[in-house]
Amino acid sequence: MSISEIHSRGVRVSDLADLAKTLGNSHRLLLLEHIAEGEKTVEALSDLAGLSVANASQHLQQLKRSGFVQSRREGKNVLYRLGLGPIAALLAALRACAEHNHAEIRALIADSLWQQDKLEAISREELLQRMQETEIVLLDVRSEAEYAAGHLPGAINIPLEALEQRLAEVPRDQEVVAYCRGNYCALSSKAVSILRALGRNARQLQGGI
Template structure:
């Protein structure tokens, strides 16, 4: 075999391995999923992920070395962000593959649904159909900064940690559909249980905002 072919093959595989290694860690996947919701500082990421700033910074540097995330500087503030929409697509594909090849993934999802008494999660087509009706109130459970970065059309922001005290704002004569950060997040299921117990007609949407956007763009 031509030595140039061997050298090239080994070198490009090494680059692919670099990305793979950066994803092979629960903490880094969690940070990447949070950044897919919108740019964040190290401090905000650490607080949201319940990590120390030092641990967060160390793992962000590994993601940065793989060029999956980048930084924006504003005076003394540094904000991290994903470097490409394809990083979000990669996260979606990883979850899709896990659901397809790992029975444990499906079992975890079914167990969460059973434990929270959540209704079957709506598909994108289901939700699109419901949003054509005025009888639906769509609730985004993410923090305000993530909502401001991007949200589903017509959604109202009620962060999960404010849900209990703001229930009086929600209409009892409409179906409440709650969503958060997608299939790697349990907030929508737990919130739907709380709202159901409070007497609301509620459904969940467990896809991400960018999954919605990708499908919507493809069907235009």
Template sequence: MTPDDAPSQLFADLAEIARTLGHAHRLVLLEHIAQGERSVERLAELASLSIANTSQHLQHLRRAGFVVARRDGKRVLYRLGNGPIEPLLASLRAYAAHGRAEMRALAADPAAEGADAMSREELLACLGDNSVTLLDVRPTEEYALGHLPGALNIPLEELARRLAELPRGHEIVAYCRGPYCVLSATAAALLRDQGFRVRRLAAGFPDWKAAGLAVEAADR
């Protein structure tokens, strides 16, 4: 390859990456894998795909280096590959959100404004002085795979009957999977109706992890 060929090869490589990611099912699978290592069967269930279809998409992602696999007995488990994959997913989400009519409508919704989204930087400052209670409203399975340090896990469907576990005198910061996940906004609205002081984290767990910030996982 001559020096003049290098730019063309770079753009060819970028085009190949775009082709690999150019399928909604693959992006959905990557979003679930970003939460933590998952089996093919569980990924198929989460993505509402057949196991055969899921395996096919995972093989495409594997060949491109987006995921790696390991065998655990009869199961094959997938996790994200090496490299800045989580920041790439975060960038894709941010670009997709930019200018979308649905996102503009959400931003203009009074209930969404009332949720008072908190940035990562604000949350880090609050965690430093222990002034908030972190609430992870994702399913318990996802919490076990990884969560923000010190977060209390109450899945959204259990929140209404477990309000007594939350401190009334502390501000609550709810978080979930990210910008396209409505769990934290729904939780914030419920808690506000019950008289809690509550905000929601604008970014979700994958974005927090992609930023290189500390995370915890349940003992296995």
């Protein structure tokens, strides 16, 4: 989008700068990441972020004024959730940019992309078709919190670090399709490598959730 297009839509560069300023704080970004996993109370967020309740509340109010979060009262508790608009997409874009700029992550991404054909990634369209034709195990290898906040219907959740210990929970006679966060997440490709090394029929969902 050009500068003229931004102005024509009523969005000034200073407005963008104000939003960036709000996000330019590690505590607020961390709080926003936790809220993206699901609605939480101020107390829960302060514990997760390692902040006092008063300090967390101040940061949450700044996020609320900028429209990044919304709040509601439930009894004595105040709960926060993501605001309207593409907040989750913005967080994902920031995360992707940070990962891209990190040398080790860039190398990991390059290796994952190089192995994509080897791992025989399955597209969303093909997955939907295959699920109508045969039984497939959808394996979500993200954290339990991310799974609880939202997952593909019918998927089982086994975080990558627990996969080998909980392998018995994965049906042996069915094809496994593992997925994680997105293009820049390597959890599912690692899960496929582990499953194949243990003799399981596994593929990776292209693009993640």
